[in-house]
Amino acid sequence: MNRFAELLDRLVLTPSRNGKLTLLRDYFRSVEDPDRGLALAAITGDLNIAAVKPAMLRALVVERMDPVLFGYSYDYVGDLAETVSLVWPQPQGHIPNHVPTLAEVVGRLQAASRSDGPKVLARLLDDASISARFAIIKLVTGGLRIGVSARLAKQALADLGKVDVAEIEELWHGLTPPYTELFAWLEGRAEKPRSAALALFRPVMLSNAVDDGDLAKLDPADYAAEWKWDGIRVQAVCEGGVRRLYSRTGDDVSGAFPDLAAAMNFEAALDGELLVGDPREATGTFSDLQQRLNRKSVSPKIQQRYPAFMRCYDALQIDGEDLRALPFAERRKRLEAFVGTLDPSRFDLSPFVAFSDWETLERLRQAPPHPIIEGVMLKRWDSPYLAGRPKGPWFKWKRDPHTIDAVLMYAQRGHGKRSSFYSDYTFGVWSGPEGSEELVPVGKAYFGFTDEELREIDKYVRDNTIERFGPVRSVRADRRNGLVLEVAFEGLNRSTRHKSGVAMRFPRISRLRWDKPAAEADRIETLQALLD
Amino acid sequence: MRASDLLKPRPEGLYCPPGDFFIDPVRPVERALITHGHSDHARSGHSSVLATQETLDIMGLRYGENFAGTTQAAAPGETLDINGVAVTFHPAGHVLGSAQICVEHRGMRIVASGDYKRQKDATCLPFEPIRCDVFITEATFGLPVFRHPPDHEEIARVLKSAAQFPERSHLIGAYALGKAQRVMRLLRDAGYDRPIYIHGALAKLSEYYQSQGIDLGVLEPATVESGSKADFAGAIVVGPPSAFADRWARRFPDPISCFASGWMRIRQRAKQGGVELPLIISDHADWDELIITIKETGAAEIWVTHGREEALVRWCELEGIAARPLHLVGYEDEGD
Numbered sequence: 084m085n086r087f088a089e090l091l092d093r094l095v096l097t098p099s100r101n102g103k104l105t106l107l108r109d110y111f112r113s114v115e116d117p118d119r120g121l122a123l124a125a126i127t128g129d130l131n132i133a134a135v136k137p138a139m140l141r142a143l144v145v146e147r148m149d150p151v152l153f154g155y156s157y158d159y160v161g162d163l164a165e166t167v168s169l170v171w172p173q174p175q176g177h178i179p180n181h182v183p184t185l186a187e188v189v190g191r192l193q194a195a196s197r198s199d200g201p202k203v204l205a206r207l208l209d210d211a212s213i214s215a216r217f218a219i220i221k222l223v224t225g226g227l228r229i230g231v232s233a234r235l236a237k238q239a240l241a242d243l244g245k246v247d248v249a250e251i252e253e254l255w256h257g258l259t260p261p262y263t264e265l266f267a268w269l270e271g272r273a274e275k276p277r278s279a280a281l282a283l284f285r286p287v288m289l290s291n292a293v294d295d296g297d298l299a300k301l302d303p304a305d306y307a308a309e310w311k312w313d314g315i316r317v318q319a320v321c322e323g324g325v326r327r328l329y330s331r332t333g334d335d336v337s338g339a340f341p342d343l344a345a346a347m348n349f350e351a352a353l354d355g356e357l358l359v360g361d362p363r364e365a366t367g368t369f370s371d372l373q374q375r376l377n378r379k380s381v382s383p384k385i386q387q388r389y390p391a392f393m394r395c396y397d398a399l400q401i402d403g404e405d406l407r408a409l410p411f412a413e414r415r416k417r418l419e420a421f422v423g424t425l426d427p428s429r430f431d432l433s434p435f436v437a438f439s440d441w442e443t444l445e446r447l448r449q450a451p452p453h454p455i456i457e458g459v460m461l462k463r464w465d466s467p468y469l470a471g472r473p474k475g476p477w478f479k480w481k482r483d484p485h486t487i488d489a490v491l492m493y494a495q496r497g498h499g500k501r502s503s504f505y506s507d508y509t510f511g512v513w514s515g516p517e518g519s520e521e522l523v524p525v526g527k528a529y530f531g532f533t534d535e536e537l538r539e540i541d542k543y544v545r546d547n548t549i550e551r552f553g554p555v556r557s558v559r560a561d562r563r564n565g566l567v568l569e570v571a572f573e574g575l576n577r578s579t580r581h582k583s584g585v586a587m588r589f590p591r592i593s594r595l596r597w598d599k600p601a602a603e604a605d606r607i608e609t610l611q612a613l614l615d
Numbered sequence: 616m617r618a619s620d621l622l623k624p625r626p627e628g629l630y631c632p633p634g635d636f637f638i639d640p641v642r643p644v645e646r647a648l649i650t651h652g653h654s655d656h657a658r659s660g661h662s663s664v665l666a667t668q669e670t671l672d673i674m675g676l677r678y679g680e681n682f683a684g685t686t687q688a689a690a691p692g693e694t695l696d697i698n699g700v701a702v703t704f705h706p707a708g709h710v711l712g713s714a715q716i717c718v719e720h721r722g723m724r725i726v727a728s729g730d731y732k733r734q735k736d737a738t739c740l741p742f743e744p745i746r747c748d749v750f751i752t753e754a755t756f757g758l759p760v761f762r763h764p765p766d767h768e769e770i771a772r773v774l775k776s777a778a779q780f781p782e783r784s785h786l787i788g789a790y791a792l793g794k795a796q797r798v799m800r801l802l803r804d805a806g807y808d809r810p811i812y813i814h815g816a817l818a819k820l821s822e823y824y825q826s827q828g829i830d831l832g833v834l835e836p837a838t839v840e841s842g843s844k845a846d847f848a849g850a851i852v853v854g855p856p857s858a859f860a861d862r863w864a865r866r867f868p869d870p871i872s873c874f875a876s877g878w879m880r881i882r883q884r885a886k887q888g889g890v891e892l893p894l895i896i897s898d899h900a901d902w903d904e905l906i907i908t909i910k911e912t913g914a915a916e917i918w919v920t921h922g923r924e925e926a927l928v929r930w931c932e933l934e935g936i937a938a939r940p941l942h943l944v945g946y947e948d949e950g951d
Contacts, residue, residue, distance in 0.1 A: 089772075095882060096891050102780070102871075109779055148759070149933060155926045156760045160881055169760040169880065213762060496860060496889055499783075502872055503864040553887040554860070 086114055087122045087185045088214035091221065094229045098498040103231055107239035111266070118185040120261025123240070125222060127233035129260060132192045135204060135223040137163050143205050147172050164224060168217035171208050179210040186261070188219060234332040244269030249286035249470035252333040256283050282325035284318060284333040285352055285399050285407070286470035290460060290477035297478070298441045306461045307411065308436040308444055311479055312394055313369055313457040313574070314356040315376070319393055320400075321347050328357075339378055343391040346429035351421060354397035354468075355433065358455065359389040362431035366394075368454050370577055370614075395422050396433040396460075399468055407468040411476075414468065448480060457573065458482045484571040485613060486593055487512065488604045490522055491566040494544040496554040497529070504537055505544040505556060508592070510568050514583070514607040522560055523583040523607055528570060531591030540566070540595070565601030569594035575613050585610050616721040618749045618916060621700075624943050629727060629751075633720055634700035636665075638727050641946075648689075648702065650729025651713035652677070652792055655946045665689055665697075667704055669712025669827065673792065676819050689714070691740065707731040708742035709898050710793030711824060717745055725749040726912065732897065733904040734766060737804065738797045738829050742908075750914035751941065754922030755899040755951060756877050763877055763901040769894040770801040773873060776892055777849060784847045784867040785892070788856030788874040790951070791816050793898050795853050796824045798875050799831040801896075802851065812837035812847070814854030814863070837866070844868050860889075877901065877951045897951050906930060921946040 090110045097103050107126075111119050124130040144167050145153055153170060160166040183191075188207055195203040204223060208216050221227050234248075237255065241248040246269070257278025258265055267273035316331040326347045328337040337344045340357065359375055360367035367389060374389045375381065398418040399407050406414050422432045436459055438444040448459050458481035466476030489510035497506035507529040511522035532540065543558075543566055550557040559565065571593040578586035585607075622631050628640030628647075636646040643660035650656055650666075652673030657666070659678040664671065668688040675682060689695060689704040691714065696702075704714040709730040716727045726747040733742055756763075777785050789795040795817050802811060810833040813821060818836065825831055837852050847867045858864065859872050874890045877897030885893040900908060905927060909917055917938040919927045924940035931938030 093776075093892070096885055096893065098891070102891075105779060149929070151929055152759050152926055155923070155929070156758055159758055159923075160760055161883065165882060166760060169762060213764070498889060498891065499871075500869045502870055502889060503860060503862060554889045 084183050084185050084188055084215045084218065085212060086110065087118065087125075088212070088218040090122065091218050091227065091229055092214055094231055098230075100235065102499070103235060104239050104242060107231070107236060108242050111239060111243050116263045116266060117261030120263060120266065121185050121189050123236060123262055124260035125227060126229070126231055126236045128226075130189065130222070132189065132222055132225075133195070133197065133200060134225045135200060137224065139201055140164075140167055140204075140220065140224065143167075143201055143208075144171065164220040165217060167208075168213055168220055171216055174209055177209060181210075182212075182215075183207070183210060189222070192223060232332070233334060237333075240265070240269060244271075247471070250275075252284060252286045253470075254278060254283075255333055256280060256327070256335065281322040282320040282327045283322075284320065284327070284329045286333070287316065287318060287331055287354065288397075288468050288470065288477060289472040290479040291472060291474055293461070293478050293480040301461075303438065303440055303444070305463055305465070306478075307415070307464055308438055309396060309433045309460045309462070310436060310451060310453075310456045311458040311460045311481065312356040312358060312366075312433070313455045314358040314372060314394070316354075317357040317393060318352060318354055318399075319343075319347050320352040321349050322352075323350075339375070339381060340391045341381065342386045343393060343429055346426045349421075349425065350402050351398060352400040353393070353395050353418070353421075353430075354399060355393045355395035357391055357393055359391055361390060361428055362392050362394065363427055366453060366455060369574060372455070373576055390428070392429045392431065394431055394433050397468060410465040410467065411462050412464040444480075448482060451482065456482075481573075484573055484593075485575075486569055486571045487525075487609060488567050488596060488599060489525060489570050490560045490601050490604045491540075491544075491558050491568055492522055492524055492560050494540070494556050494558055501537070504541045506537060506541070508540070508568065510570060511560070511583075512605045512607050512610065513602075520562065520602075520606075524581065525583045525585055525607070525610060526570065526572070526587040526590040528568075528590045528592050531571070531593055532595065536592075536595055560601060562602040563600075565604075567596035567599040567601060567604050568592050569596055575610060577614060583607055583610070585614065616723045618723055618725055621718060621720050621723050622725050622727070622749075622751075624941055629941075629943065631697075631700060631718055634697045634702070634718070636697055636700075638716055638718075639729065639946075646697075647683075648716055649674070650707065650716060650727070651709055653710070653730070653790075656729065659683065663687070665695070665702075667691065667712045667714050670714070672823060673712060673820070676823055677792075705743045705745055706740035708733065708736060708739060711739045711796070711827065711829070713739060713793075715742075715745065717747065723748055725751065726914075727751040728753060728908075730755070730899055731908070732900045733908065734763065734897075736766075736797055736898075737800050738793070738824060744908060744911035746913050748914060749916045749918060750909060750912040751918045751920060752905060752909060752927070753899065754905065754919045754924050754927045756897065756901050757905060757919065757923040757927040759902045759926065761877060761880055761901045762903060763880070763895055763897050766797075766801055766896045767805060769875070769896050770798070770805050773802075773851065773892065773894065774805060774807060776871060776873075777851060780871060781849045783869045783871050784850045784852055786859050786864060786867060786870045786872050787851065787853045787894065788859050788872065788876075788890075789853055789896075791855050792820050794875055794896070794951070795855075796821055796829065796831060797898070798853060798894075798896065799834070800829060803830065803832045807851070808832065809851070810835040812850050812852040814852070814858050816855050816858070817853060856888075899951055909936065 157166045237251045257280035264276040268275045318329040320327045359371045461478040463476045492511045493509040494505035495507040509527045511524040513520045514523045515521045547559040548556045572587040572590040574588045576586045627642045629638040637644045638648050639656040645662045647661040648665045652670045659682040662684040664683040665687045694703045701719040703717040707713040707715045718725050724747045726745045789798045871891050873892040875894040875896040878884045879893030879895045918941040920941045928938045
């Protein structure tokens with residue numbers, strides 16, 4: 084348990100992906116079964132433990148200590164799980180003679196009935212160290228929130244066994260905690276597990292961005308073009324009555340889209356884009372799609388107003404036949420015939436974009452017929468469906484990004500190689516009537532500049548600091564003083580969280596405008612005009 | 616005699632009217648008794664200073680030889696008479712030379728703890744609980760959330776991380792007096808025998824600790840001249856926390872920032888400070904140490920100063936011990 088607790092403590096504070104991978108890999112390598120598999124399940128969200136409500140946790144602790152002292156403590160720390168882990172009074176004279184393993188902790192929590200759950204939890208906390216108490220509370224309150232995605236954990240497994248992460252993703256949904264057979268295979272002690280489970284995820288094929296000069300070397304006749312829809316890449320798999328809707332990384336998202344899942348009454352594995360609206364009438368915008376994202380449960384009202392549908396562009400399997408080795412042209416023919424048999428309010432076909440030369444396609448790309456199109460996809464007619472991102476068969480050719488001139492307002496220190504540099508920038512645009520303009524923050528970006536530019540901005544930040552809050556500095560920014568940043572971004576969403584009412588998607592610094600006076604930066608109205 | 620007639624807070628610091636002296640005054644005064652060398656307790660410019668020899672040495676290193684008009688060294692456990700008031704310095708276990716000051720007059724004994732801790736520390740004498748009528752305790756970590764783990768466990772985490780990330784350097788932020796030397800000593804006790812690189816701000820004090828027989832092993836200046844970036848791969852570097860936000864830190868390869876402080880108990884504190892590897896190593900008493908110390912002094916009355924007074928006062932009330940916050944100004948709440 085203590086090793087798992089230590090892992091969580093480290094992961095929470097390690098910002099770099101490589102650092103997290105090292106910590107995870109070392110943990111999986113050094114910890115034995117079944118503890119490591121249970122830890123993996125906890126991180127990927129596949130561990131089932133009956134949840135304890137925060138109110139129950141608070142009740143448990145104030146039975147054991149002065150509520151006033153608990154109140155002071157909670158006020159200071161601000162996080163209930165952390166506060167309880169710190170203040171939990173061990174019973175007088177109680178010296179645990181055994182540190183429970185993660186497996187023992189999970190076993191006792193899973194075996195607890197609803198009524199004796201709190202008592203079991205209290206006994207576990209009595210026996211645990213502070214860090215272990217924190218980990219136990221995180222396990223029972225649901226959601227570790229340690230900044231590690233299931234995908235990253237799988238990558239660490241792939242590193243451990245020196246295999247492709249796609250292999251692990253393909254296996255994943257057929258495996259259950261504590262994944263002993265998976266670790267045995269990764270450590271070369273056993274054959275790759277074969278799964279009898281149905282409706283497994285198939286690792287998806289990804290595309291490369293079109294680079295300068297790429298197209299000149301390619302023959303337009305070799306490629307099909309489709310619109311690139313800015314929805315969510317999904318894979319709909321139905322096999323022997325099991326239905327699963329997977330995200331691009333193999334997470335099961337069926338629960339968030341019950342309306343679409345209900346219409347999946349076929350035997351196939353289809354690849355496509357999840358969008359909202361009715362494909363026969365109108366496709367919803369990105370803001371409409373937002374209404375369906377990041378929700379644990381979806382009300383019938385939301386489902387009705389923003390129905391989910393799938394715009395299909397590939398078929399990996401139909402009626403038990405694996406099509407992935409066939410050329411795209413052939414798969415597409417099968418797909419067209421198959422989609423015709425499905426509910427037309429939930430499934431349609433991603434249309435081709437007709438073109439004869441790259442110039443024509445370029446014109447079409449610049450003026451797409453729908454706001455949720457973010458460019459075009461190019462797919463070689465003869466390409467098989469390959470997991471990962473092979474170079475050559477598929478390209479994405481995005482619409483040029485939007486840019487805006489904004490003023491640097493706050494800078495935050497980075498981590499690791501950037502730990503002594505102010506490298507994360509919050510920027511704003513002008514708002515308010517003429518003569519009393521104010522900057523409103525519209526986004527934050529931490530890449531897009533060169534190392535040399537980073538040094539220049541860092542110096543500027545240090546020389547123009549007006550206030551400090553921990554690792555953040557507020558930078559002089561008014562009509563006469565300020566550094567103008569040209570910020571590129573992919574799109575805008577309405578946001579109730581930001582004062583400006585807008586949130587940028589994928590913002591990055593495209594140019595430093597040392598030459599431009601701050602007063603000439605853009606106004607909020609310019610951004611508002613881009614909404615929808 | 617009433618306790619409040621023996622010691623009372625004044626803007627300059629804690630004042631003893633019958634003895635006519637101040638304890639840890641924050642402004643220049645005629646006669647100052649100083650508990651330890653941290654700059655918020657030990658200031659320059661007093662006419663006369665009474666402190667342990669180590670504290671006087673440390674003040675000399677920090678402020679120059681003429682930091683006070685006259686100085687007098689107090690030997691631990693030896694009672695001095697100041698205008699009829701009996702004054703005794705006792706070890707406080709905080710940093711090298713740190714002392715509690717026991718003041719006794721007409722049957723009333725008050726102990727001003729200064730800053731103290733109870734965890735073992737190889738760089739200074741251990742705290743001695745003194746029976747008294749009134750105990751003046753610090754409360755830097757006076758909340759039940761502060762529970763310091765054993766320091767050797769924290770040091771083991773740095774060494775484990777250094778083995779896990781051999782291509783990176785580990786930068787340990789630690790206050791220049793006391794904490795830095797304790798961290799170095801702990802590294803040595805854990806068997807770390809490579810040179811430890813130190814920031815220039817630590818050089819004089821670390822040298823002084825070594826001269827007092829506290830072995831810190833081989834210390835190298837963390838200068839660019841002494842090595843290229845690659846030479847610092849796998850290195851452990853100790854410096855004042857402020858230096859790590861500075862351009863100074865750029866000489867190290869992909870550093871992991873560590874901070875040795877009791878504040879690191881709170882995750883959000885670590886996160887806000889950009890600390891990747893928090894080390895909960897404190898020179899102040901944690902909650903458990905505070906309450907055990909209060910009990911051991913047997914004091915009927917507790918005065919609580921710099922820190923989170925309210926929780927400790929509350930605890931005393933629950934235990935039936937009279938307690939009140941003593942509002943002294945000028946001490947850094949955050950220093951650890």
